[in-house]
Amino acid sequence: MREFQCDLAIIGSGPAGLACAKSAAEHGVKKIVILERNPQSGGILNQCIHNGFGLSVYKEELTGPEYAYRALQLIQRNFPFHKDPDMVEDGISLFTETMVTYISKVVTDIAKDHQIQALSPKGVLIIHAQKVFLAMGCRERTRFNILTPGTRPAGIFTAGAIQKIINQEGLMPAKEAVIIGSGDIGLIMARRLTLEGAKVKLVSEILPYSSGLTRNIVQCLQDYNIPLRYNTALVDIIGKKRVEAVVVAPVDENRRPDLSRAKTITCDTVVFSVGLTPETDLTKTLGLVIDPATNGYQVDETLQTSLPGFYSGGNVVHVHDLADLVTMESERAGAGLAIPRVPRSAPVYLTHNENLRYIVPQLLRYQSFGPLVLSMRSTRVLPKATLTIISEGQVILKQKREHVTPGEMLVVTLPEVLAQKIGNDLTVNLDEETL
Amino acid sequence: MKQELICIICPRGCHLSVEVKDKTVTSVKGNACPRGEAYAKKELLAPARTLTTTMKVEGGQTPLVSVKSQGEIPKELMICAVQYLDTLTLKAPVLVGQVLVENLLDTGIAVVATAENLEQNLEPVA
Incomplete structure (x- = not known):
């Protein structure tokens, strides 16, 4: 077991974690530790190989992996940087393949000591941190979140999962696909599947509008003549070993499907792009206040959560549509946690x-x-x-x-x-x- | 003739209203920046896109590396270009920005790596 002290522990090295590390270091925070469960920093950016990232922050159009690379470079160039070090020194230390399993708070008269327990290839790691920045991002909602009936054959994926399988593992699991939900990842995967030789037969959206960016509807669907149907629900998945077909039906204004107008579409793959939800499970035992509207942490203007010393930013606070917005928010958190401020007599709830x-x-x-x-x-x-x-x-x-x-x-x-x-x-x- | 377009240059997605006369664009409205006007002209006369895809890598830490075209290629070549790139196999190490294909399908546009993929036994930089 190894045990380290630091001023700031950051959980997750996606755009939120990296931006907070940089900003906190710029504002004088000395010993910063970033804990990342993957072998590489960058988080989900690494599997988002499409472009459109970075227009506000880097003033140019980057792909996800390039964005992650730039964010890390900004840290490496401007501050002492240590990757998987044996001891924590001043600067920013990145621990990879290190999965946080538990966070506890110990507040005594002498010190505030937030303990983070993690597993790494070198064994258990205990980090004692003055402050913690929670940057775990979000998780995809699945077929079960939208109560999809039907069998459970192979060939059912979330958009992010199939994105990882195609873009990072180099496997092509689909020939004919139907995409459920028109969120950005679903639209981007409709294009990706088409480019890699699959036929995307339909993008089905239950709402009368898409939750994805308009530019993605143009360049991912319209460019490839992929049909998008609004007000349409998935009512059945058919197949024993592998998906054989899906059944979709138009919905009324109460989102109730009209089964008399149901249509069966043959396909071997169903991709769910039905929204993202902040990944807050890690802190359940700490009892941080969750906003029911965002499902993420409730935060103040410094991005501090309901528990003093615990800050957060990015998709674990609320799901953003752009990585740039995550970066800017987390930079504000880095400043927020470093600069002391004068409290109001009573908090103002918006x-x-x-x-x-x-x-x-x-x-x-x-x-x-x-x-x-x-x-x-x-x-x-x-x-x-x-x-x-x-x-x-x-x-x-x-x-x-x-x-x-x-x-x-x-x-x-x-x-x-x-x-x-x-x-x-x-x-x-x-x-x-x-x- | 009036045509409605959605600008895809940036995530803002401006709704453009474009006047076309005799195969030339006479006016563009609704754009928040000059790039919208340029986009409308190009989109109606010669649509082009930046391609992002992956290429196989031998001896790397992972089986693929993400790549992009270093400029836009004609829209109708997108699928052909991916099919062609899927036939090639690179050798690790591949570095960010490295030119992997100099002239993609005679478009004059290069394909560059957007991530690094170092040799299997080496420690990655980060």
């Missing part, structure tokens, strides 16, 4: 109207410090909308937005001069503009 599903951060704990960034998602499509930020009856900010969809996160930055106007409450309203 509220919003029915057109918004959630806002991150969920609360403000500190007095105004620099610009305040709010990330939010709408509940429905609004072709033209007005976003209003109100505190104590005063309108602080009013913005017009076009093409608001639940599939694209809204980010609003309140400059410091406006953030200072926030009093004892804060409401964000998104209202439809009628012509």
Whole structure:
């Protein structure tokens, strides 16, 4: 067993973990340890071989693996960097093939000691950390999350799983596929399967709109004439050893399928792209507050969770549509955990109207410090909308937005001069503009 | 003639309204940046895409390396290009940015690695 002390332990080395490490180091945090369960840093970026990453952060279009490489390079070039070291020194230490199994908090009069237990090729690792940044990302929802009936033959995958099998393991498990759900990974895998020789017979979406980016509908489906049907549900999977067919049916406004209009589509593969959910299982025993709207950690403006000393960012807080947004959020967390701030007399819990599903951060704990960034998602499509930020009856900010969809996160930055106007409450309203 | 397009240059996905007269684009509206105008012209006259795929690697830490075309290739060549690249096998080590194919299907566009795949017995840099 090995035992180390550090100032900051980061769990996960995807875009969130790497960005937080860099930002925390820039803000003077000395001993930083990153724990990564895979042999390589970068997280899910490594299997996202498509481009479209990095336009905001790196000002150029990168693929996922290139994005991961750049993020690591920024750390290696600017700070002392140690990979799988025998002892933890100043700088950033990355432990790979190291899987965190348990986190405990020990708060005594003398010290706050957060203990992280991990398994590595060299045995058990115990990390004593002053602060912890949770960057475990998210996990895919499966057929069971959407209560899909039918048999359980081979040939049923989540989009991320088939992405890993094709892009990293070099295997091609499909000839004829149907994709359930039109999230980004589903759209990207529709193209990938087509390019590698499979026939994608249908992308079926139960909602009247796609949760994926519009550009992906254009360049992944329309480019290859792959049909996309909205308001369509999967009602059966047929097959004993291997998938033989799926049955889909149109749904009414209550999402109830009309079985009299059901259609059978023969295929050997079903790919589920039915959403992502933050991967918070690791901290269950710590009892961190989870926001039911995001399924991720509730955080304040410094990205601190409900447990002092525990910070979080990226997809484990709320599922983002762009890696750049994960990077920017986690950079704010790196600063947030390093810079001491003056607390408010009482926290301000953000509220919003029915057109918004959630806002991150969920609360403000500190007095105004620099610009305040709010990330939010709408509940429905609004072709033209007005976003209003109100505190104590005063309108602080009013913005017009076009093409608001639940599939694209809204980010609003309140400059410091406006953030200072926030009093004892804060409401964000998104209202439809009628012509 | 008026045509509706969705710009795919960046994730913003601007909805463009394009006027076409005699096979030339006369006006583009709805674009948030100049790249939208360039995209609309190109998309209607000669659509092209950046290709991202994988290539086989022998003796590497993993069986594949991710690659991309170092520029856009005509849209209709995408499937042909993947079929061609799938016939090739590289030798480890492969480094990020390394040119793997100089002229993809006579497009004049190179194929470069977007990740590294070092020899099996060496420790990766990270």
